[in-house]
Amino acid sequence: xxxxxxxxxxxxxxxxxxxxxxxxxxxxxxxxxxxxxxxxxxxxxxxxxxxxxxxxxxxxxxxxxxxxxxxxxxxxxxxxxxxxxxxxxxxxxxxxxxxxxxxxxxxxxxxxxxxxxxxxxxxxxxxxxxxxxxxxxxxxxxxxxxxxxxxxxxxxxxxxxxxxxxxxxxxxxxxxxxxxxxxxxxxxxxxxxxxxxxxxxxxxxxxxxxxxxxxxxxxxxxxxxxxxxxxxxxxxxxxxxxxxxxxxxxxxxxxxxxx
Amino acid sequence: xxxxxxxxxxxxxxxxxxxxxxxxxxxxxxxxxxxxxxxxxxxxxxxxxxxxxxxxxxxxxxxxxxxxxxxxxxxxxxxxxxxxxxxxxxxxxxxxxxxxxxxxxxxxxxxxxxxxxxxxxxxxxxxxxxxxxxxxxxxxxxxxxxxxxxxxxxxxxxxxxxxxxxxxxxxxxxxxxxxxxxxxxxxxxxxxxxxxxxxxxxxxxxxxxxxxxxxxxxxxxxxxxxxxxxxxxxxxxxxxxxxxxxxxxxxxxxxxxxxxxxxxxxxxx
Numbered sequence: 001x002x003x004x005x006x007x008x009x010x011x012x013x014x015x016x017x018x019x020x021x022x023x024x025x026x027x028x029x030x031x032x033x034x035x036x037x038x039x040x041x042x043x044x045x046x047x048x049x050x051x052x053x054x055x056x057x058x059x060x061x062x063x064x065x066x067x068x069x070x071x072x073x074x075x076x077x078x079x080x081x082x083x084x085x086x087x088x089x090x091x092x093x094x095x096x097x098x099x100x101x102x103x104x105x106x107x108x109x110x111x112x113x114x115x116x117x118x119x120x121x122x123x124x125x126x127x128x129x130x131x132x133x134x135x136x137x138x139x140x141x142x143x144x145x146x147x148x149x150x151x152x153x154x155x156x157x158x159x160x161x162x163x164x165x166x167x168x169x170x171x172x173x174x175x176x177x178x179x180x181x182x183x184x185x186x187x188x189x190x191x192x193x194x195x196x197x198x199x200x201x202x203x204x205x206x207x208x209x210x211x212x213x214x215x216x217x218x219x220x221x222x223x224x225x226x227x228x229x230x231x232x233x234x235x236x237x238x239x240x241x242x243x244x245x246x247x248x249x250x251x252x253x254x255x256x257x258x259x
Numbered sequence: 260x261x262x263x264x265x266x267x268x269x270x271x272x273x274x275x276x277x278x279x280x281x282x283x284x285x286x287x288x289x290x291x292x293x294x295x296x297x298x299x300x301x302x303x304x305x306x307x308x309x310x311x312x313x314x315x316x317x318x319x320x321x322x323x324x325x326x327x328x329x330x331x332x333x334x335x336x337x338x339x340x341x342x343x344x345x346x347x348x349x350x351x352x353x354x355x356x357x358x359x360x361x362x363x364x365x366x367x368x369x370x371x372x373x374x375x376x377x378x379x380x381x382x383x384x385x386x387x388x389x390x391x392x393x394x395x396x397x398x399x400x401x402x403x404x405x406x407x408x409x410x411x412x413x414x415x416x417x418x419x420x421x422x423x424x425x426x427x428x429x430x431x432x433x434x435x436x437x438x439x440x441x442x443x444x445x446x447x448x449x450x451x452x453x454x455x456x457x458x459x460x461x462x463x464x465x466x467x468x469x470x471x472x473x474x475x476x477x478x479x480x481x482x483x484x485x486x487x488x489x490x491x492x493x494x495x496x497x498x499x500x501x502x503x504x505x506x507x508x509x510x511x512x513x514x515x516x517x518x519x520x521x522x523x524x525x526x527x528x
Binding site for chain 2: 045048049050051052069070071073074076078079080082083084085086088089090093094096097098100101125138141142151
């Protein structure tokens with residue numbers, strides 16, 4: 001389970017993430033959406049142990065990411081928006097490291113690279129791959145082996161249609177395996193397809209949280225589960241726009257609020 | 260897991276161009292020094308391990324710190340780009356130590372190539388007298404490499420960006436190679452003889468480059484050119500001076516690594 005408990009982050013005197021509560025249970029996928037600078041990556045980076053929360057707590061499977069960082073990250077898969085390793089790193093060397101850390105034979109990592117058709121590039125450096133290939137390699141390694149909590153920061157970025165399909169499949173597969181999945185995305189169509197719950201962040205604050213139906217109700221946008229193409233973009237614009245027009249307390253929804 | 264991390268870092272260090280270039284460059288420079296460095300009256304001649312080693316030592320104390328500080332600083336700054344690895348269940352301090360160890364192995368091997376080539380030439384042309392001391396000189400160079408890599412890594416971790424890290428490394432090199440000697444000369448001029456000896460001995464411990472230089476000169480009993488700090492150390496500490504310098508170099512390795520590990524662990528990436 002992924003938990004943020006009143007976790008917040010200050011960069012100097014700028015509040016990047018206001019005190020935030022969030023829970024993602026095993027087998028659940030939650031999406032973080034919001035404009036650039038809303039605090040999505042900050043929340044994910046706190047949970048991945050990349051940055052420390054200025055206050056509050058963050059835990060992965062009950063382990064505090066600051067006090068027991070190594071323990072918390074034992075079952076964690078994290079895909080950063082940045083490359084996250086020097087570009088001169090050889091793909092097979094990175095794969096061997098991830099396999100060893102997760103207690104898997106190196107052959108498993110090679111097989112994971114073969115799935116997106118990248119086994120022939122195993123001896124290339126990351127700098128020698130295209131942006132899409134790099135993203136697919138990093139996704140394959142982030143989801144390698146037993147992952148109980150998966151954090152993905154803009155996983156579909158720089159991917160073609162086929163690559164985006166792989167991301168969707170990876171999220172679905174992780175959720176089916178019982179992993180808690182938290183991902184940030186600007187691709188609202190993917191969010192509508194994949195997320196059990198959606199958290200809308202604006203200027204570091206959670207302004208809305210709930211299922212698509214609940215958010216539609218909160219935004220006053222007509223919604224029906226039968227809709228082939230849910231109006232998530234409209235819902236998102238209404239909620240973000242409303243939060244910027246007002247200075248009210250963050251809107252919080254619980255399941256069942258939607259009519 | 261430690262072995263896997265070390266393998267990963269070794270692969271990274273091996274795939275870079277720094278170590279092979281250093282190996283070739285240092286070997287050429289060492290051979291050049293070996294052949295002509297101490298030739299009397301401009302005549303090219305190999306002069307045996309003792310005198311040639313003193314010349315090689317000068318090359319070591321100038322080149323090794325510069326390269327190690329730059330390589331360490333780059334590797335230290337690079338730690339801030341390693342989000343993916345840091346999000347694995349690996350302690351950041353362990354990542355840092357693995358980086359240091361991998362660089363030590365890669366650059367240490369390059370150092371061995373350079374000094375080894377020179378050693379083979381000297382041994383074959385001038386005989387093996389003082390050969391064991393020459394091996395000890397390789398050990399001193401390795402200690403200096405280890406210490407300067409650790410200092411460089413710490414500078415890189417604190418600097419965060421590569422450009423700033425490199426600038427810090429160059430300043431540190433200048434301070435360690437030249438600056439401390441200038442302070443020593445100033446101390447000699449200002450302090451009375453007795454106090455100056457203690458002051459200079461402490462100054463020696465405060466500078467890994469000077470410590471390695473005095474240690475290396477001591478190996479070949481080149482007392483006359485050990486400089487004011489070396490003379491002071493012998494006066495104050497007698498035979499224990501060498502061991503104190505070895506301990507000092509070990510401290511110069513452990514302390515920066517500990518500080519950098521602490522900093523990296525506690526700060527945001």
